[in-house]
Amino acid sequence: MTAAMTPHSDHLDLHEVARICDRALSPPRRRPADGEVKDLTGRLHTALHALALRVEATAADRRGPKVNGALRDLEGLRERGPSDGPFGAWTYMRALARVTRVFVAYLKTQKTQ
Template identity: 35%
Template sequence: MAASTRADLEGVTALVRATLVPFGRKPSERDIEALTGQLLDRGEELASQVAHLRRAAGALQDWELLRTGGPERGPMGAWTYARALARTVGKMIEVLTEDDDRR
């Protein structure tokens, strides 16, 4: 995929925000599954775009652990996993945006 545009990043940011809602607004299990799939897809794209940036090293380590580990078992496992993905994707967006602003 080509480098993300600002509009692409805004769409992913909206996805992150939809995932990082308070417990009282927790999505249904079906919605969490959909959010997780979208976060995994977009996260892969972003990971390839920030791989060369030193500031992304921590996010990339977290990404690899999350991507290969999957959610923990238990009643909150899927939601906690989706939220961890969202925080990591959010960090990659932050790094990518900072890099664009520096150019």
């Protein structure tokens, strides 16, 4: 985890977070090993903490349905955690990465406005 990935940092490197998402969402034939899945999941949790705070700082009616849906998805993921089974941790990591991508895309558009 880099300094740009700490939840309380004033700067979050959205490009680095996007790269983490790319790796987490790589095709199943290039599935990361269990140790990397655990590492990527931890990085996604850290990034999501900071990203969610920034997204939630915007009024809900300005965020749009996709972003608001991603916030609800994140809440559900946090409550449930990964499911049991051989692909539970991998599927959970991928779900976190999809939510992260929505937040990153939204925050990038906010920077350009």
